[in-house]
């Protein structure tokens with residue numbers, strides 16, 4: 581549900597450029613990317629290895645500073661913010677879900693979900709924590725430690741933690757990369773529900789066409805540039821597009 585103009589974008593990148601290294605070893609990770617992620621939508625970011633997906637996510641989340649261009653979250657410009665301001669923005673307005681779950685092993689599920697609230701200096705909101713653990717189907721596991729839970733359950737705790745503060749956007753980096761297919765589908769279904777039922781905005785980096793098919797739209801990167809998009813992606817249409825982008829890259833490399 582893209583809206584006209586940019587005002588409906590939870591996150592927007594304009595002309596974002598990011599290089600690593602200098603001189604002969606310079607790598608252009610993002611070569612001027614302009615893309616908006618509309619509020620209440622689920623986008624998959626895809627592309628070959630090294631195409632700039634993680635760099636895009638890091639720049640969008642204020643974890644990395646672009647060399648040029650601008651990034652806005654809910655219309656607030658990130659470029660030029662101090663490290664303290666960025667830390668506060670990430671804590672208050674952004675949720676993260678990683679491939680490796682990244683739960684604190686000495687804290688139970690409830691305590692892990694409370695971490696962002698504690699970091700923000702707020703008293704954990706018990707009703708909110710119970711509600712998000714319920715949403716991810718873990719109401720009866722709230723006292724379990726990460727070591728007592730399966731990978732899928734740990735990722736569900738991580739999703740509850742990301743949802744807990746009601747962020748403007750959740751960035752998910754290969755959230756199903758460490759899960760088997762049926763567990764991955766459950767986790768993707770929860771992300772889909774968060775978009776459909778709560779209007780959450782989600783941006784997910786993935787290599788997996790099946791995972792991308794849960795998104796409203798897949799965007800494709802190649803060589804640090806946008807290389808197209810697919811609305812209502814299916815596993816087949818995504819796989820076909822990935823193959824085409826790979827072939828296109830090989831032709832560029834052969835020149």
Ligand SMILES: Nc1ncnc2c1ncn2[C@@H]1O[C@H](COP(=O)(O)OP(=O)(O)OP(=O)(O)O)[C@@H](O)[C@H]1O
Pocket residue numbers: 600601607608609627628629630631632633634635636
């Ligand atoms: N810290 C860094 N220092 C130097 N080069 C980097 C750094 N991070 C990324 N790069 C380079 O920038 C380019 C884009 O990397 P990026 O990790 O964004 O790609 P990706 O699409 O996420 O790849 P993958 O799918 O393999 O995770 C690559 O050529 C990579 O080697």
